[in-house]
Amino acid sequence: MKSRHLSIIAKKEFSGLLSERTILLAVLLQLFVALFSSFLMVGLTSMYDPASLSQYSRFKYNVGYAGTDTDLLYSLYQSPDFRVYRMDLSTGVAALKERKLAALIWAPDTRPDAEEPVKLTLYTLQNDLQSAIVDVKLKEVFLNYERDLRQVRADRLSEQPMPLEIPPARGAGEFFEFVYGLLIPLLVFMPAIIASALIIDLITEEYQHDTLETLVSTPVTFSEMVWGKILACEVLVPVQAGIWLILLMANGIAIQNAGLILLHVSVSSLVLILLGALTALHYRERTAAQFIFSTALVVVILFSLALPSNPMNLLTRLSVGMAGTEQWLVLAAVAGVVVILAYATQKYAERISRINQA
Amino acid sequence: MGALADIVTIAKWEVKKSFTMMSRDMLPLAIILFVLLVAVTGFSAQSGLHLQDGMYNVATNDRAVAELLASDNRFTVTLLDNNPLWVTRSSYDLIVMGGQVIPSNTEKGRSALKTVERDYAKYVNSVYTRQDDLFAAYPLWIDTQGITSELSFTATQSGQRVGTPPSRGPPVPAGIIEEIAPPSPALSVTEEELRQQLVQSTSKDTQISRYTDALSSGTSTMGTFKTPSQLSPPLPFDSIILVFVFIFPLYFTSQFFMMSIMNERIERKGEILLTTPVKTSSIIIGKMLPYFLGMLAICTALTLWIGAPWLILLPLIPVIFFFLANALIIGMLARSFKELSFISIFFSTVATSYLFFPSIFANVHVVSLISPLTLIVLTMQGTAWTAADYLYSTSLFWLTGAVLFYIAARNFKEERLFSEKGLVTRMREFLSEILSRNHPFMALFLLSGFTIPFVFMVQMMCLVLFFNLPMPLSLICLLLFAALVEEIAKGIGIYTLYLRDPGFFTAKIILIACGATALGFLIGEKLLLFVTLAEISDSVFGSILFLSLGSLWLPLLLHFGCVLIVACCLKKWGARGFAPGLGIAMVVHCCYNLYFILGWLG
Numbered sequence: 040m041k042s043r044h045l046s047i048i049a050k051k052e053f054s055g056l057l058s059e060r061t062i063l064l065a066v067l068l069q070l071f072v073a074l075f076s077s078f079l080m081v082g083l084t085s086m087y088d089p090a091s092l093s094q095y096s097r098f099k100y101n102v103g104y105a106g107t108d109t110d111l112l113y114s115l116y117q118s119p120d121f122r123v124y125r126m127d128l129s130t131g132v133a134a135l136k137e138r139k140l141a142a143l144i145w146a147p148d149t150r151p152d153a154e155e156p157v158k159l160t161l162y163t164l165q166n167d168l169q170s171a172i173v174d175v176k177l178k179e180v181f182l183n184y185e186r187d188l189r190q191v192r193a194d195r196l197s198e199q200p201m202p203l204e205i206p207p208a209r210g211a212g213e214f215f216e217f218v219y220g221l222l223i224p225l226l227v228f229m230p231a232i233i234a235s236a237l238i239i240d241l242i243t244e245e246y247q248h249d250t251l252e253t254l255v256s257t258p259v260t261f262s263e264m265v266w267g268k269i270l271a272c273e274v275l276v277p278v279q280a281g282i283w284l285i286l287l288m289a290n291g292i293a294i295q296n297a298g299l300i301l302l303h304v305s306v307s308s309l310v311l312i313l314l315g316a317l318t319a320l321h322y323r324e325r326t327a328a329q330f331i332f333s334t335a336l337v338v339v340i341l342f343s344l345a346l347p348s349n350p351m352n353l354l355t356r357l358s359v360g361m362a363g364t365e366q367w368l369v370l371a372a373v374a375g376v377v378v379i380l381a382y383a384t385q386k387y388a389e390r391i392s393r394i395n396q397a
Numbered sequence: 398m399g400a401l402a403d404i405v406t407i408a409k410w411e412v413k414k415s416f417t418m419m420s421r422d423m424l425p426l427a428i429i430l431f432v433l434l435v436a437v438t439g440f441s442a443q444s445g446l447h448l449q450d451g452m453y454n455v456a457t458n459d460r461a462v463a464e465l466l467a468s469d470n471r472f473t474v475t476l477l478d479n480n481p482l483w484v485t486r487s488s489y490d491l492i493v494m495g496g497q498v499i500p501s502n503t504e505k506g507r508s509a510l511k512t513v514e515r516d517y518a519k520y521v522n523s524v525y526t527r528q529d530d531l532f533a534a535y536p537l538w539i540d541t542q543g544i545t546s547e548l549s550f551t552a553t554q555s556g557q558r559v560g561t562p563p564s565r566g567p568p569v570p571a572g573i574i575e576e577i578a579p580p581s582p583a584l585s586v587t588e589e590e591l592r593q594q595l596v597q598s599t600s601k602d603t604q605i606s607r608y609t610d611a612l613s614s615g616t617s618t619m620g621t622f623k624t625p626s627q628l629s630p631p632l633p634f635d636s637i638i639l640v641f642v643f644i645f646p647l648y649f650t651s652q653f654f655m656m657s658i659m660n661e662r663i664e665r666k667g668e669i670l671l672t673t674p675v676k677t678s679s680i681i682i683g684k685m686l687p688y689f690l691g692m693l694a695i696c697t698a699l700t701l702w703i704g705a706p707w708l709i710l711l712p713l714i715p716v717i718f719f720f721l722a723n724a725l726i727i728g729m730l731a732r733s734f735k736e737l738s739f740i741s742i743f744f745s746t747v748a749t750s751y752l753f754f755p756s757i758f759a760n761v762h763v764v765s766l767i768s769p770l771t772l773i774v775l776t777m778q779g780t781a782w783t784a785a786d787y788l789y790s791t792s793l794f795w796l797t798g799a800v801l802f803y804i805a806a807r808n809f810k811e812e813r814l815f816s817e818k819g820l821v822t823r824m825r826e827f828l829s830e831i832l833s834r835n836h837p838f839m840a841l842f843l844l845s846g847f848t849i850p851f852v853f854m855v856q857m858m859c860l861v862l863f864f865n866l867p868m869p870l871s872l873i874c875l876l877l878f879a880a881l882v883e884e885i886a887k888g889i890g891i892y893t894l895y896l897r898d899p900g901f902f903t904a905k906i907i908l909i910a911c912g913a914t915a916l917g918f919l920i921g922e923k924l925l926l927f928v929t930l931a932e933i934s935d936s937v938f939g940s941i942l943f944l945s946l947g948s949l950w951l952p953l954l955l956h957f958g959c960v961l962i963v964a965c966c967l968k969k970w971g972a973r974g975f976a977p978g979l980g981i982a983m984v985v986h987c988c989y990n991l992y993f994i995l996g997w998l999g
Contacts, residue, residue, distance in 0.1 A: 147582030
C-alpha cells in the first residue's frame with residue numbers, strides 16, 4: 040500500500056466535498072446547534088432559576104390570601120418577594136383574572152396538629168411565564184411551612200432521616216451537568232457519526248455511479264482506494280470536533296484536556312468509520328447500507344453507554360478534569376477494536392479486488 | 398378515476414421495488430440487529446446509562462453519608478478521617494463534614510451541591526414514605542388550580558413588569574365578582590393512593606425510567622394534589638424523548654423516500670417512468686403514498702404502544718406531510734450521496750429543533766404552540782386544545798409542504814432530474830420552472846405570495862432563537878433577521894427572472910415586476926396573518942415581524958421600494974449586485990421598522 044496513493048484518494052474526496060460546498064452545510068449546522076443550545080440554556084435558566092434574571096429578581100408580586108389565618112400568612116408577610124393582601128376568595132379570583140394578583144392562596148381551618156393534612160388551594164394563572172416564576176418563589180415559603188408542620192407532628196413519626204445541613208446554593212450551577220454531561224459529549228461525538236455516514240456515501244457512490252472500474256484501472260489498488268476514503272473521513276473528525284471545542288470555549292465554557300478529548304474522539308470515531316466502510320463494501324448500495332449501519336450504530340452506542348467508563352463518559356470526565364489513568368485502558372481497548380475492524384476491512388477489500396480481477 | 402388507478406399502480410411498483418432491493422441478504426442481518434437492539438435496550442435499562450459517571454470528586458468523614466453519595470454514580474467518593482479531610486478539602490468539589498455540606502467555590506462545586514441536594518431529598522422522601530402516619534411526614538398538600546385570564550399575553554411577552562403598581566390597599570377587581578364556594582378542606586384521594594404516588598415519584602432513579610414514566614403519566618390518579626417539593630414546572634427534558642420517539646422513525650422513513658427519488662435519477666433509471674403517459678403529479682403521489690401510509694402506521698403503532706389518546710395523530714399528519722415534501726425536494730436537488738447526506742442531516746436538525754425546542758415550554762408560554770409537538774405534549778397531559786390552536790400550529794406545515802410539492806411536481810422532468818449543476822443553480826432552475834414565461838408578472842405576484850409561509854417559518858425560528866436573549870439585543874437581532882429574510886424572499890423571484898433573461902428588464906418592466914412582487918407579498922402576508930398569527934402579532938416581537946396591520950399603503954410602498962432597490966442593483970451590476978442590493982434593502986426595511994416601533998414605544 041503506497042501512502043502517496045492514499046493521499047491522492049483522500050485529496051480527491053476533499054476536493055469533491057469542497058466543490059459541492061457540502062462541508063459548508065456541516066459548519067452551518069454546527070453554528071446552528073450551538074446557537075440553539077445557548078438559547079435553550081438561557082430559556083431553561085429563566086424558567087427554573089428566575090432569580091438569575093435580574094429583571095425579575097427585585098420585584099414584589101401581589102399575592103392574595105383567603106381563608107383561615109395560619110403561620111403561612113405570617114411567613115408570607117416576612118418574605119421579600121411578595122406583597123400579601125388579606126381578601127375573600129371570590130374577590131381574589133376575580134382580581135387574579137384581571138392580573139391584579141399573581142397568585143391566590145386559600146387556607147382551611149385545619150389545626151396544625153390535626154390527624155388529617157392541611158390542604159391549601161393555590162390559584163395561579165394558566166399557561167403563563169409569570170406563574171412559573173411565582174410558583175418557584177412560593178415553593179420556598181411552602182417548604183418552610185411544611186417543615187414547621189412536620190415539627191409539630193414529629194412525635195408521630197417512627198423514624199427520622201439522618202440530618203444533613205445543605206447551604207443554600209448561590210448563583211447558577213444548574214446547567215453544569217447539562218453542558219458537561221450531555222452537550223459536550225454529544226457535540227464532540229457528532230462529527231464521528233457524520234464521518235461514518237460519509238464513508239458509506241463515498242464507497243457506495245463508486246458502485247452506483249459505475250465509476251469504480253475507472254478508478255481501479257489506475258495504479259491505485261482497490262484496498263488503497265478504500266483506505267484513502269477512510270483517511271479522508273477520519274481527518275474530518277478532529278477538525279470538526281476541534282471547531283466545536285473552540286466554539287464552546289468562545290461561549291465561555293471552560294474545557295480541560297482539549298487535546299486528549301480530540302485524541303479519544305479520533306480513535307473511537309475510527310470504530311464507527313470502519314463499521315460504515317464494512318457495511319458499504321458489503322451492500323454496495325446506499326439505502327441498504329445506511330439502514331443497516333444506522334441500526335448498528337444505535338446498538339453500538341447504546342451498548343457502550345451502558346458500560347461504565349465508556350468513551351463518551353470519558354469525554355465528560357476529561358472535560359471536567361476528572362479522568363484518571365483508566366482512560367488509557369479504555370483507549371487501549373477501543374484501539375484493539377479498531378485493529379480488529381481494520382484487519383477485517385483490509386481482508387474484505389482484498390477479497391473483493393481478487394473477485395473483480397478473476 | 399384514471400389518475401387514481403395510476404397512483405395505485407405506481408404505489409404498488411414502489412413497494413415491490415423497495416422490497417426486492419431490501420431482500421438482498423439484508424433481512425437476516427436486519428433481524429439480528431433488531432434482536433440485538435432489544436437485548437441492548439434491556440441491558441442498558443438494567444445497568445443505566447453511564448454518561449455522567451464520576452463527574453464530581455467528593456469526600457466525607459461519615460460512613461453513612463459516603464454510602465448515600467456513592468449510590469449516585471456521578472460522585473467519586475473518598476472516605477477520610479477528620480484531619481486529612483480538612484487539610485485536603487481544596488482538592489475536592491465538595492466535602493461533607495459532621496453533617497455539614499461544604500462545596501468548593503466553583504461552578505462545579507455548586508453543581509455538585511445541587512446534585513447532593515437532590516439526592517438527599519430523594520433519601521428523605523424514601524424515609525418519610527415508609528411512615529405509617531403519612532400525614533405526619535407530609536402534613537401539607539397543595540391543590541393547584543389554574544385560572545384562565547381574560548387579558549392577553551401581551552404584557553408578559555413584551556417583557557414589561559406584570560402586576561399593578563404598588564398601592565396602599567388590596568387590589569380591587571374592576572369587573573364582576575363571581576361567587577366562588579370555598580374549597581373543601583379534605584383531600585379527595587385516600588392516604589394509600591398518595592403514598593403510592595410519592596413512592597413512584599421518588600423511585601425514579603434511572604434516567605430511562607424518568608422518561609418512560611413521563612410518556613405514560615397522562616392518566617395520573619393524583620389530579621392536582623402536590624406536596625410543596627413537587628411544586629415547580631414539569632420537567633421539560635421529557636419532551637426530548639417524546640420528540641425522538643415520534644420524530645425519529647418519521648425522519649428515518651423519509652430517508653427511504655429521499656433515496657428512492659435519488660435512485661430514479663442515478664444513471665437515468667427513472668427515464669422509463671417519465672416516458673409513460675402518466676401525469677407527473679400521479680407519479681409523485683404514487684411514489685409517496687406507501688411512505689405516507691408507512692409513517693402513519695408507525696405513528697399509530699407508537700400511539701397504541703404508549704396508550705396515548707388518538708388525538709395526537711392529528712398534529713402528526715402535517716408533520717409527516719412536511720417531512721415527505723422536503724424529502725422529495727432534497728432527493729431531486731442533491732447531486733451526490735454526500736450532498737444528500739449533508740442536506741438531509743442539516744434539514745433534520747433544523748426541523749427537529751423547530752419541532753422540539755418550542756415544545757419544552759409547553760406549560761409555560763403560548764409561543765410554544767408554533768410547534769405541533771406542543772399539541773402532543775398537551776394531549777398527553779390531558780390539557781385540551783382548540784381547533785384554532787391546531788390551525789395556528791399546523792398551518793405553516795401544511796402550506797410549506799403544499800408549495801414544495803407543487804415546485805417538485807413542476808420540475809419532475811428529464812432536464813431537471815438528470816442535470817449535474819450546482820446546488821444553488823439547481824434551486825434557481827427549480828424556481829425558474831414555476832415562473833411562467835407567458836405571464837411573468839402574475840407569476841411574480843403568486844411566487845412572492847407563496848413565499849410567505851416560508852418567511853413566517855424562518856421568522857418564527859428567529860423568534861424562538863432570540864426570544865430569551867436580553868431585551869435590547871433580542872430586538873435588534875430580530876429586527877435585522879426579519880428584514881433580511883423578507884428581502885430575500887421578495888428579491889428571489891426578480892433575481893431568477895433576471896438570470897433567465899437579463900435583457901427582459903427595461904425600466905418600465907422593472908417597475909411593474911416590483912409592483913407585482915410587492916402586492917403579492919403584502920396580500921399573502923395579511924391573509925396568513927388574518928388566519929393564524931393574531932396571538933403572536935400582539936406582542937412587541939410580533940409587531941416587528943408583522944408590523945402595520947392598520948394602514949395598507951405604507952407597507953406596500955415599503956415592499957415596493959425594497960424590491961426596486963434590489964432590482965436596480967441587479968440591473969446596474971448584474972448578478973453580483975444581488976447581495977449588496979439585499980443589504981441596502983435590509984437597512985431601509987430596518988429603518989422603516991425602527992421608526993414605527995420607536996414611534997409605537999414612545
